[in-house]
Amino acid sequence: MTEPGANSGGLQPRHESQGFHGFREAARRMFYDALQRLSAEGVLAIAADELPGLVEQVRETADPKFGDYSGTMAMALAKRAGQKPRDVAIEIIRRLDVGDLFDPPTEPVGPGFINLRVRDDALALAVVAASRDPRMGVAPVDVPETIVIDFGGPNVAKPMHVGHIRSTVIGDALARILEFRGHITITDDHLGDWGTQFGMILWGWKHCRDAVRFAADPTRELGRLYRLVRKVADSKPEELACDPEAAALAARYPETSREVLHETAKLHEGDPESRALWKQFMPLCRAEIDRIFSRLHVTFDHTLGESFYQPMLASVVAELMADQAVRARASRGAIGIFLNGDDSPPFLIRKADGAFLYATTDLATLKWRMEHWKPDRILYVVDSRQGPHFEQLFATAKLWGCGDRQRINGVELVHVAFGTVLGEDGKPFKTRAGDTVGLESLLDEGVERALQIVGSGEEGRGGLSVADRRHVAETVGIGAVKYADLCQNRTTDYVFSFDKMLQLTGNTAAYMQYAVARVEGIFSRAGIDRAALRESAASVRLSTPQERALALELVRFSEAIEDVETDYRPNVLTAWLFRLAGCYSSFYDALPVLKAEGNDRDSRLALCDLTGRILRQGLELLGIGTVEKM
Ligand code: ARG
Numbered sequence: 001m002t003e004p005g006a007n008s009g010g011l012q013p014r015h016e017s018q019g020f021h022g023f024r025e026a027a028r029r030m031f032y033d034a035l036q037r038l039s040a041e042g043v044l045a046i047a048a049d050e051l052p053g054l055v056e057q058v059r060e061t062a063d064p065k066f067g068d069y070s071g072t073m074a075m076a077l078a079k080r081a082g083q084k085p086r087d088v089a090i091e092i093i094r095r096l097d098v099g100d101l102f103d104p105p106t107e108p109v110g111p112g113f114i115n116l117r118v119r120d121d122a123l124a125l126a127v128v129a130a131s132r133d134p135r136m137g138v139a140p141v142d143v144p145e146t147i148v149i150d151f152g153g154p155n156v157a158k159p160m161h162v163g164h165i166r167s168t169v170i171g172d173a174l175a176r177i178l179e180f181r182g183h184i185t186i187t188d189d190h191l192g193d194w195g196t197q198f199g200m201i202l203w204g205w206k207h208c209r210d211a212v213r214f215a216a217d218p219t220r221e222l223g224r225l226y227r228l229v230r231k232v233a234d235s236k237p238e239e240l241a242c243d244p245e246a247a248a249l250a251a252r253y254p255e256t257s258r259e260v261l262h263e264t265a266k267l268h269e270g271d272p273e274s275r276a277l278w279k280q281f282m283p284l285c286r287a288e289i290d291r292i293f294s295r296l297h298v299t300f301d302h303t304l305g306e307s308f309y310q311p312m313l314a315s316v317v318a319e320l321m322a323d324q325a326v327r328a329r330a331s332r333g334a335i336g337i338f339l340n341g342d343d344s345p346p347f348l349i350r351k352a353d354g355a356f357l358y359a360t361t362d363l364a365t366l367k368w369r370m371e372h373w374k375p376d377r378i379l380y381v382v383d384s385r386q387g388p389h390f391e392q393l394f395a396t397a398k399l400w401g402c403g404d405r406q407r408i409n410g411v412e413l414v415h416v417a418f419g420t421v422l423g424e425d426g427k428p429f430k431t432r433a434g435d436t437v438g439l440e441s442l443l444d445e446g447v448e449r450a451l452q453i454v455g456s457g458e459e460g461r462g463g464l465s466v467a468d469r470r471h472v473a474e475t476v477g478i479g480a481v482k483y484a485d486l487c488q489n490r491t492t493d494y495v496f497s498f499d500k501m502l503q504l505t506g507n508t509a510a511y512m513q514y515a516v517a518r519v520e521g522i523f524s525r526a527g528i529d530r531a532a533l534r535e536s537a538a539s540v541r542l543s544t545p546q547e548r549a550l551a552l553e554l555v556r557f558s559e560a561i562e563d564v565e566t567d568y569r570p571n572v573l574t575a576w577l578f579r580l581a582g583c584y585s586s587f588y589d590a591l592p593v594l595k596a597e598g599n600d601r602d603s604r605l606a607l608c609d610l611t612g613r614i615l616r617q618g619l620e621l622l623g624i625g626t627v628e629k630m
Pocket of ligand 1: 150152153154155190191192362365380382
């Protein structure tokens, strides 16, 4: 991904689609002009700043019998002017110049809908243009922004579990999509490598480590220590009855939770022994995390964990105390920012024992990012349970100039929140033993199950060698887990189900990957040169409803990814890809392609080719791989 300041590398070449941002955008511009005229002519008073919101109401229709796009603003405009919606709609239609893109609407439909149908010749031209365009008809944004995407961010030394999949997969997809849109993206893995879990591990290391286990599998032993010490430190004695080891430890060291805090504080103060152990543990933990990220095909531009900001924390606290707008101050020995008056709990930035907090690090991180990357936006892809933290962080940021008030107030800070992964029982996903589900074992199981699907039948079936099958299974299995997460509305909780996510029909990665492989199959079976086909594709003929429906969906790719950005929801893209695949199926089932004659054959092949490319590109934007055969 590109560094800020660098030019956005190849994202803005002149290409066929430049200037044309799709039919919806074109329709919105037409409505914009019409409404402006309506206002200028004194028919209806519409303020200039209302126009963007009004034209955003131009959306695709749910049913092609109402045309392809529909404007609904006549209703709201009529209501406030005390007029009839139909009359307002008629006035808008009179001023609507649809050029040669749409059939001119004759009259409003229903209470006052203005429906537009894309002209078949314009649609065919758009398909040809998309077909010849390396970006498949997706024009880059007019104003690229620098966007920092903070995602992943597991707490090291704790085993990565199912919860981590969400931030990683959603953040990675958003980064890919925003970059493809033409923005300058900076991805940063804000590792939790300095938090209280190290206090637990350090305490555990000193009081109950198992040298043999550590030698055999160091991260596993660190994980065990973490879980054990957390249990001892956080539980009341009666809660430990069923865990003899923890109970014995708790009985022997009744002050564990206080001592754990002390260990964290010592690490933060620079105690040499604690630092040395931390340095010993870090590479082990990092290797484990990197292995999982690489299996997920997720990379970061930067991995600036909490420890990176540690030297800045004291001065950040001092700055926040000195800042007249923030007025951080002492409260019972600790230091906090009183965002909601003196009586509400403050946003704590330093504890009474001197330890800094998650909040302190996030403030230092924000300052550092502003100074070094000068972003227009920062997205924090983090569990929705951290909502209150981000509200306070953003409120503080607003007060705080970060040395340059203009900049920090100019940056848009977004908590891209997501819900919890649930087990089939509807409760947070746990193993039978009640532990959180390890991420790696989950990926292994996904791949194993995929192998059973692609591997059923005799050896080498469908021309796949054993090694090919492994590769396909890895792609399908990992893809299934990622897609199952991405296709959910991110803010809701969802139930994790291998059975559902690996189905070959329905809204699953496997179904999409299969659709891509099917398209590939057509071209490889017939030995057709796809690049030559694109170059020569002089015209696309849309003589049947299936061809037209497919063509219309194909040129909506840019709308789908634009809509992802609006609310940072990758499921908008998955839903659209699923619809595209559905249109393709109807087309392919109804019409001959290779057996079609002359122009129809080339035209249909061009539709197949573009479908395959867009499905593949769409999956790639979601971080999901494809295979030629499955
Ligand atoms: N390490 C954190 C956690 O596991 C996530 C970090 C998110 N990023 C941030 N800037 N706070 O909860």
